[in-house]
Every structure is written in structure tokens, then in C-alpha cells.
Amino acid sequence: MSLAIVFEQAAATAGELVTSLESYGDLLFLVGDDPYARRCVPLLESAGTVVALTGDPAGDAAGLRAAGVTGLVAFGDWGVEVGAALAAELDLPFHDRPTARALTDKDVQRRLLDEAGVAGARHRLVETPADWDTAVRGLAFPLVVKPSRGKGSRNTSLVRHEAEGRDLVARLLDRDRTGHETRLVVEEYLAGGDTAPYGDYVSVESVCSAGSVRHVGVTGKLPLAYPFRETGQFHPAVLPSPLLRDVLELAEAALRALGCAYGVTHTEIKLTDRGPRVLEVNGRLGGNIAELYRRALGIDMIRVAADAALGVTPDLDVTVRDGIHFQYYNQPPLGVTRLTAVEGTRSLRPHPHIETYSQFVKPGSALPDDMRSLFLDRIAGSAGSPQEMWRALDDCLPRLRFTFEGPQGETVADGALLRKLNAQGPSVD
DSSP: OEEEEEESSSSSOHHHHHHHTTTSSEEEEEEOSOHHHHHTHHHHHTTSEEEEOOSOHHHHHHHHHHTTOOEEEESSHHHHHHHHHHHHHHTOSSOOHHHHHHHHOHHHHHHHHHHTTOOOOOEEEEOSGGGHHHHHTTOOSSEEEEESSOSTTTTOEEEOSHHHHHHHHHHHTOTTSTTOOSOEEEEEOOOOOSOTTSOSEEEEEEEEETTEEEEEEEEEEOOOBTTTBOOEEEESOOOOHHHHHHHHHHHHHHHHHHTOOEEEEEEEEEEETTEEEEEEEESSOOTTHHHHHHHHTSOOHHHHHHHHHTTOOOOOOOOOOSSEEEEEOOOOOTTOOEEEEEEOGGGGSSBTTEEEEEEOSOTTOBOOSSOOOOOSEEEEEEESSHHHHHHHHHHHGGGOEEEEEETTEEEEEEHHHHHHHHHOOOOOO
């Protein structure tokens, strides 16, 4: 068997792939123009063959056919679309092209979910600033404005008034602006229920195979940083049994509505007072899930994805480990442009509840200004209870000290202050 991995900066790092897939024999890593992928080529070449994609699915597929590829897997949204095109040429199990589009285009996805009667948010498509007034007619403010294609909550904002949204849409769609968007989705904001101290959404990790849907787990979330930036996750999610059942049923309904037939999926679901609602469905492994589920359930989700791609029934016999297993991500404050220093990382180990600390952004790195989720690091640990988890984080975050540059000068904050700064934002009322 020969496995092809469409590689990009996504849910599985080069190191994770090399480690998890060591025993899989012939590996082909398919790379495009992603600078991260290019930097990882030496590491990828230590584990398999690196193939530079040309952008011509038929031509690229011919080369893969000659190499005897029997399975294809992707861990990012770009890879989902590329993989669908290649799989169609090679007749390999993967998302078909319409499903891949639905999994990577939020407008298409929302329309299909609406048609299937799957509970979500009312939405409209905005392609030009002139579309705004008509698009929001009949929608209830506040609204969420986001790119129809994009990840990590890039350029995703909450707007409370028509004038505010009109100005935002004009700026995001301004073709003279570097990094402008081409299509936006405007949808009603789904207010979360009372889930404190946890976040008001969860994710469901599933495996689709030949018409069946099997759920691996439900991942709890920590509260978002303003406006929609992730700060962490944990397993198991803290949900009452009836709500857990409703969440799983909704996730399966969403996957079937989009035609997901093969592969690992990551479905995010909002917990509202009116019941669970679909936020979005991703046709690949969720970010940082591989590390979390390896500790929490003793299962390697990268291998699960690879087995599904090769037509092998994935081994989903999990070993649920006692306690709560968590990850925390420090996010930069909005408005800063560069990370200049990080101090205190060694103080996290040894710590009774911290297993690893991973720094993702190096000092000196420029920071994007598009409000995306940008994980400066990952604190990974385990605790005996949710309360013990919060105590561990309250103990650890003040030990980390971050220095940033921005238009207003230098900002210095420890992890606890960052959490406080990032939680502040205008009320949604």
C-alpha cells in the first residue's frame, strides 16, 4: 500500500506525520506553494517521497498512479479540495468534489444544511459592498461577518448595527487592500447558553466510511478570546447525557447533509438555549486534536485518518483515561504587530499537571492583523477534575511573560493578563 498525504500548514505537523505514519511503508507527501510545506521538505524526505504538485489534477494524478498510490489523505482545507480533485482522477475513497466544496465554502455549506433542515444560523452571501443592505434585510442583529473561505476565524467580526457592518464589508472587500476578501458570509449570531466556566461550543470528532458515521469523541472548549479566537480545549466535554446525545445526532445529520462518506471530520456545534446548532463542519482532523486524543483516549487520530484513506477499518477501541485532559493556547492581544520576547517557559516544568509546553511563534515574528486565531503556544496537561484544571492554569499563566510591539508602542503581559485582555470586548447585547 502507498499513501499520499496532501501536506500544508494544517491540523497535523510534519513531525506528527513522520512519527505517526512511520510504519505505513511508502509515503508520498504532496506539497504546493505553502512556505511552511517548503520549509518542511527535508524532514518529510526523511520519511518518504516529496512530490511538488503542478496544479493540474490529471497530470498530477498520472504521476501518483504510476507510483502505485492506493490511499489519499489531507489535514487542511486546501488539501481537502486538492485531494478531492486527485481522488476523482484516481478513483480513490475521499470526499467527492461537491462535498469538498461544501466543506471549504461556508456559503455552500450553510445552504446545504438549510435544505436538509439541520439546525444552524440564518445567513446571506455578500460579494460586493452594494450587496450589504439587501443581504441583512430580515436578519436579526448582532451578525457575524466572515470570509466564505478561510480558517482560524480570519477576518471574522461581530457587528451590531447596519452602519458598522456596511463599513466593515467595504473594507474587507476593497480590492486595493492587501489581503482583501472576495466573498463574505453574513449570519445571525448564535448566542450561547450558560456554559460557564467552559466555552459555549464543542466539537465532535468523527470517522466516515462507506456510508457509516462513527463518533470518536466530543471535545469541550475553553471560552473564546475576543472576537472569535480559540484559547483551548479539553476531553471529555462536560455535557449532561441528553445534551450529549443531541450533539452527536446533530453532528451526524450535518455530515450526511453534506455528503461526507470518507475520512475524519471535525464538526463544531454551538450550545444555545434553544438546543445545539451547527457552527461549521470541517472535512479533516481538527487542530491540535491529534495531541489531545493521544493523551485522553490513547488513540492516534492521524493513523485513524490514514487507515480510513487506505480502506482499512480504523481501530477505534479507545482507552478512556481518568481525569480531564486539556490544552491552553495564549493568543496575542489585538492590535500588536510583532512578538519580541517570551520568558518563563522553563518554569512550567516540572509541574504536576503540565505534560508539555510547545512554543509555536518565535520571538521576532510578525503577527497578522486579520483577527485570526493565532496560537503563540500550547500548554498541554491533565488534571483530576475540571476544577483542578482551572487551578493549574491559574498557577501557570502568570509564569509566562510576553512582549509585543505595535503602533502604540511596547506591550508586556503575562499569560494571566493576556487572558484578561483578550476576554474584553463589546457586549453582544
